[in-house]
Amino acid sequence: KQEVTQIPAALSVPEGENLVLNCSFTDSAIYNLQWFRQDPGKGLTSLLLIQSSQREQTSGRLNASLDKSSGRSTLYIAASQPGDSATYLCAVCAQGGKLIFGQGTELSVKP
Amino acid sequence: DVKVTQSSRYLVKRTGEKVFLECVQDMDHENMFWYRQDPGLGLRLIYFSYDVKMKEKGDIPEGYSVSREKKERFSLILESASTNQTSMYLCASSSTGGAGYNEQFFGPGTRLTVL
Numbered sequence: 001k002q003e004v005t006q007i008p009a010a011l012s013v014p015e016g017e018n019l020v021l022n023c024s025f026t027d028s029a030i031y032n033l034q035w036f037r038q039d040p041g042k043g044l045t046s047l048l049l050i051q052s053s054q055r056e057q058t059s060g061r062l063n064a065s066l067d068k069s070s071g072r073s074t075l076y077i078a079a080s081q082p083g084d085s086a087t088y089l090c091a092v093c094a095q096g097g098k099l100i101f102g103q104g105t106e107l108s109v110k111p
Numbered sequence: 112d113v114k115v116t117q118s119s120r121y122l123v124k125r126t127g128e129k130v131f132l133e134c135v136q137d138m139d140h141e142n143m144f145w146y147r148q149d150p151g152l153g154l155r156l157i158y159f160s161y162d163v164k165m166k167e168k169g170d171i172p173e174g175y176s177v178s179r180e181k182k183e184r185f186s187l188i189l190e191s192a193s194t195n196q197t198s199m200y201l202c203a204s205s206s207t208g209g210a211g212y213n214e215q216f217f218g219p220g221t222r223l224t225v226l
Binding site: 031032034036041042043044045046049051052089091093096097098099100101102103104 | 142144146153154156159161167169201203205207212213215216217218219220
């Protein structure tokens with residue numbers, strides 16, 4: 001059974017720091033991996049999608065990598081800002097297109 | 112922009128009531144999903160659908176049913192609401208492409224409280 005783990009569960013950094021969020025999964029048979037952002041009480045906003053044949057994707061200050069063989073993905077956030085404070089979720093796409101989520105990393109960026 | 116809308120942001124119902132949660136997407140996506148999100152348990156899949164009138168059970172289908180009569184609309188039904196169904200419900204949709212499945216887009220969520 002696919003399991004997705006995110007480390008750390010919570011992270012607090014000063015504004016301007018570069019940071020890395022980690023995601024690991026147990027079964028490499030995935031279609032893609034998606035990173036989301038969730039603000040308190042809100043829905044999920046898609047940040048980046050990496051297809052299983054890709055190694056990384058970039059969007060602005062965000063860069064996500066995927067190493068399927070080792071079951072790992074990282075989300076790199078450059079020059080963090082207080083507006084980046086949110087919970088970040090990674091999810092792997094399994095058979096049927098359904099997503100299996102990690103528990104999330106709660107990020108706080110202090111001014 | 113893809114838009115997924117859900118009928119209510121907040122809903123309060125009584126135990127035993129039949130509850131309908133509606134989800135509509137405007138991008139002609141084949142696939143639609145219902146998840147629930149609970150503290151400490153994360154997001155879990157309830158039901159999903161590949162096409163009109165098709166449905167598949169997810170990880171926690173007990174106590175729920177779904178309906179997909181039109182491609183753009185996917186309804187989640189709580190046949191007899193119970194307090195343990197108090198949760199945040201999230202709807203999502205995606206298309207199927209050459210590489211398999213494409214990006215999944217989520218609605219704003221419905222916070223359901225069952226008293």
